[in-house]
Amino acid sequence: MASEIEGSNQSMARVFGNVIWSNYADYVLRQAPDTARELRLRPETKALDADLRRLTDGLNIIKVKIYRLDGLTVYSSNQEDIGKSKSNNQSFIASAVHGRPASKVGFRERLSGLNGNLNDRHVVESYMPLYRTEGHVEGVIELYTDATDHVVQIHADLKVLAFALIASFAFLYVILFLVVKRADKVILEQEEGLVSAVNAAERANRLKSQFLAEAVEKLWCEALSGVRY
Secondary structure: OOOHHHHHHHHHHHHHHHHHHHHHHHHHHOOOOOHHHHHHHHHHHHHHHHHHHHOOOOOOOEEEEEEEOOOOOOOOOOOOHOOOOEOOOOHHHHOOOOOOOEEEEEEEEEEEOEEEEEEEEEEEEEEEEEEOOOOOEEEEEEEEEEEEHHHEEEEEEEEHHHHHHHHHHHHHHHHHHHHHHHHHHHHHHHHHHHHHHHHHHHHHHHHHHHHHHHHHHHHHHHHHHHHHH
């Protein structure tokens, strides 16, 4: 999800670079003051805010920040962030120094967005390098994208998947139970058949022994009778 949204944010960062950065790069790089109060009072801040709100209208982007390469927050859609430094932030460094996009996913119980305060939002924060000439990073833009709907959909898909897995395991268990039950029945039938065969063999053996004993006794009696005559 973060990778997909980061790709979308890269495209949006290129739009900002083409439409906005060319108009405000000189201000951000050379004219912007260093203090929060002065930055908030600059007309460029108000103009930049209006342009960014126009570009993000209808998108899932809920917050925007623009940084100088030394980490100074020259602009933020939340006025309280203006003037703060991100020089020690590793994601900022990846974009400012190495020119690489960097994103992270987080959950915000409260967030001051472009259109007011938001509560309980899943957010993807993406740091993107800004260029005027390819290969030379001049600034960094940070886009906050609302990923709540994505997360809700993922949770819904996981529930469906979990239900499907449980149903599959239940089906396999029933099949296995029936197979084992059938196997037990076959084994029991074979055992009963074997017992019957053994009993029949023993009975036949007893009858044979009884027959032989009676025959021997009869012959013995006949032999004794012949001796008497």
